[in-house]
Amino acid sequence: AAAEKGGWSSFMAKEVSEEPEAVANTIRGRIHDSAVVIPELDGLDELFAGTERILVIACGTAAYAGQVGKYALEKWARVPVDVELAHEFRYRDPVLSAGTLVVSISQSGETMDTLMAVKYARERGAKTLSICNTQGATIPRESDAVVYTHAGPEVAVASTKAFVAQITALYLLALHIARVRDSISAADQARHVAELEAVPAKIAHILEHEQERTTQLAHWMADTRSVLFLGRHVGFPIALEGALKLKEISYIHAEGFAAGELKHGPIALIEPGQPVFVIVPSPRESSLLHDKVVSNIQEIRARGARVIVIAEAGDAAVLPFADEVLRIPLAGPMFEALLAVVPLHIFAMGLATARGLDVDQPRNLAKSVTVE
Ligand code: G6P
Numbered sequence: 001a002a003a004e005k006g007g008w009s010s011f012m013a014k015e016v017s018e019e020p021e022a023v024a025n026t027i028r029g030r031i032h033d034s035a036v037v038i039p040e041l042d043g044l045d046e047l048f049a050g051t052e053r054i055l056v057i058a059c060g061t062a063a064y065a066g067q068v069g070k071y072a073l074e075k076w077a078r079v080p081v082d083v084e085l086a087h088e089f090r091y092r093d094p095v096l097s098a099g100t101l102v103v104s105i106s107q108s109g110e111t112m113d114t115l116m117a118v119k120y121a122r123e124r125g126a127k128t129l130s131i132c133n134t135q136g137a138t139i140p141r142e143s144d145a146v147v148y149t150h151a152g153p154e155v156a157v158a159s160t161k162a163f164v165a166q167i168t169a170l171y172l173l174a175l176h177i178a179r180v181r182d183s184i185s186a187a188d189q190a191r192h193v194a195e196l197e198a199v200p201a202k203i204a205h206i207l208e209h210e211q212e213r214t215t216q217l218a219h220w221m222a223d224t225r226s227v228l229f230l231g232r233h234v235g236f237p238i239a240l241e242g243a244l245k246l247k248e249i250s251y252i253h254a255e256g257f258a259a260g261e262l263k264h265g266p267i268a269l270i271e272p273g274q275p276v277f278v279i280v281p282s283p284r285e286s287s288l289l290h291d292k293v294v295s296n297i298q299e300i301r302a303r304g305a306r307v308i309v310i311a312e313a314g315d316a317a318v319l320p321f322a323d324e325v326l327r328i329p330l331a332g333p334m335f336e337a338l339l340a341v342v343p344l345h346i347f348a349m350g351l352a353t354a355r356g357l358d359v360d361q362p363r364n365l366a367k368s369v370t371v372e
Pocket of ligand 1: 059060061062105106107108109110111114157158159365366367368369
């Protein structure tokens with residue numbers, strides 16, 4: 001096993017280090033003349049032109065990737081999107097029509113809850129598209145179309161590189177559909193393509209420059225009993241994913257919230273010393289969202305929270321209110337999701353390691369849940 005880990009202390013550490021390639025390999029062969037053209041979706045233009053609604057179904061981390069993808073699919077392809085947990089979808093007599101495109105997301109392609117939901121949707125006349133990391137798995141075989149993520153085999157139970165590859169595939173799908181539906185200009189398409197292509201180097205930059213500090217922070221926090229995560233826009237599902245990762249491998253209570261929801265309840269949880277991660281949107285791209293999140297930070301700081309901020313390089317507005325600042329490179333509004341999650345993966349791994357836990361094989365969990 002040591003050889004398989006290629007010198008890394010765990011599969012998870014190896015797989016986090018492979019996040020840049022996971023994104024790059026998922027993009028490869030899918031860009032032509034500064035526009036997204038996914039060869040596997042050739043011949044489906046009519047389907048995409050007639051799509052009235054997209055329903056994303058998945059479980060666990062894949063469902064959070066779906067929630068991130070919703071922002072891009074709606075913004076760029078201008079199709080209404082709902083994201084639903086596969087096991088909830090199937091048992092509530094959902095409304096489906098021929099204009100519904102069901103997009104399933106699964107790393108393994110074998111998750112029984114997701115598979116059953118895909119079959120159910122197909123039997124009721126919806127078209128199904130699978131985003132999957134495992135060639136020839138059951139879910140892609142049961143779907144009308146498939147867009148593979150090329151993250152490579154993922155061994156650690158907690159998903160990391162597959163998650164960034166899933167978001168990448170969803171952004172590619174959104175841009176492919178946007179091109180077919182002509183819902184964004186060629187210039188915007190090219191701008192987003194350039195942003196996407198720049199992501200692998202930016203993730204590599206975070207791994208190189210923030211890994212040590214983030215791991216150190218995790219070690220200092222080894223005895224923490226609860227950690228909260230706040231985010232807005234695509235930062236919201238990233239906050240949920242940051243919390244899930246911590247629960248899965250460090251067994252610490254963790255919860256993610258939409259930053260705007262703070263005043264509607266979660267702020268009651270803030271007491272002196274409570275660690276809170278806050279994912280801050282770029283001030284260049286949306287000063288409105290940025291300023292709202294900065295004021296959330298002020299509110300929790302005033303109540304004694306220990307604030308760990310994930311913010312764009314150069315964002316000085318967060319400095320007076322943050323106990324720790326983890327920096328991510330500059331990126332467009334959708335793309336910061338792919339960057340902000342990286343320190344959260346490193347943090348969860350560092351904290352589990354500091355607690356002496358097996359990060360690859362957390363208790364009670366299986367990599368692929370093949371029972372309903
Ligand atoms: C299990 C794993 C999770 C994973 C989920 C969905 O619960 O422990 O890490 O996110 O299944 O798996 P899938 O293979 O469908 O992406």
